[in-house]
Amino acid sequence: MTDSKTYFSAVADQWDEIRAGYFTEHMRDAAIARVAALHPSPLYPNAVVADVGTGTGFVAMGLAPKAAKVYGFDASPEMLAVARRNLAAFPNVELREAPGDRLPLPDGALDGVFANMYLHHAPDPAAAIREMARLLKPGGVLCLTDLDTHNHEWQREQMADLWLGFDRADIRRWFAEAGLTDIDVDCAEGTCCAAAPDGSVESLSVFVAIGRKVI
Numbered sequence: 507m508t509d510s511k512t513y514f515s516a517v518a519d520q521w522d523e524i525r526a527g528y529f530t531e532h533m534r535d536a537a538i539a540r541v542a543a544l545h546p547s548p549l550y551p552n553a554v555v556a557d558v559g560t561g562t563g564f565v566a567m568g569l570a571p572k573a574a575k576v577y578g579f580d581a582s583p584e585m586l587a588v589a590r591r592n593l594a595a596f597p598n599v600e601l602r603e604a605p606g607d608r609l610p611l612p613d614g615a616l617d618g619v620f621a622n623m624y625l626h627h628a629p630d631p632a633a634a635i636r637e638m639a640r641l642l643k644p645g646g647v648l649c650l651t652d653l654d655t656h657n658h659e660w661q662r663e664q665m666a667d668l669w670l671g672f673d674r675a676d677i678r679r680w681f682a683e684a685g686l687t688d689i690d691v692d693c694a695e696g697t698c699c700a701a702a703p704d705g706s707v708e709s710l711s712v713f714v715a716i717g718r719k720v721i
């Protein structure tokens with residue numbers, strides 16, 4: 507099986523194009539808008555937030571105009587090199603190479619944590635959620651977008667996916683175990699269009715999961 511670091515190192519320069527075929531800005535912006543509409547909202551002019559598994563900075567770019575500071579964390583230096591170019595116009599974005607299970611910020615540092623299509627690469631998704639929740643202040647919000655359970659085995663080989671999506675009940679349980687409350691797991695505004703090796707194009711269901719750190 508292709509490992510994630512090798513895969514993303516190889517596709518970094520093409521990722522924006524690959525990503526655009528898979529999921530849209532609309533899906534990202536709708537997820538961010540859901541978080542912005544919460545009361546109280548963790549997105550406000552002085553907010554400090556993170557995008558975990560930022561890759562080439564897709565979610566960080568959507569967050570940058572809505573927060574004072576955005577951290578983008580990723581394990582792939584090649585993906586981060588592209589993110590640095592993509593986000594050059596946003597001085598409030600700081601990109602750092604970091605493994606998702608050891609994010610280099612203290613407990614309670616952030617108002618919001620976001621991750622798009624990162625969780626299915628995490629070796630231990632429950633631990634990854636705990637680590638993201640650790641960074642939240644009381645009242646801070648975690649927002650994940652990822653795939654619902656699917657059966658496209660080829661994605662393990664071709665895309666270095668460790669998990670073929672997730673059962674929403676597991677996501678709810680992992681959020682609760684990580685100390686999150688007000689948990690909402692709903693359909694994202696859009697699907698993921700995946701082109702299989704046989705040339706067929708599959709539409710994969712995507713969820714948006716939101717939870718608030720217990721105050």
Ligand SMILES: C[S@@+](CC[C@H](N)C(=O)[O-])C[C@H]1O[C@@H](n2cnc3c(N)ncnc32)[C@H](O)[C@@H]1O
Pocket residue numbers: 510514525558559560561562563564565579580581582585604605606607621622623624627628629
């Ligand atoms: C499918 S890409 C998504 C990138 C970006 N969030 C987007 O929406 O375009 C998954 C990203 O997660 C990163 N990643 C995978 N495993 C990781 C880990 N254990 N720790 C940190 N980043 C990881 C990869 O390097 C890659 O950039």
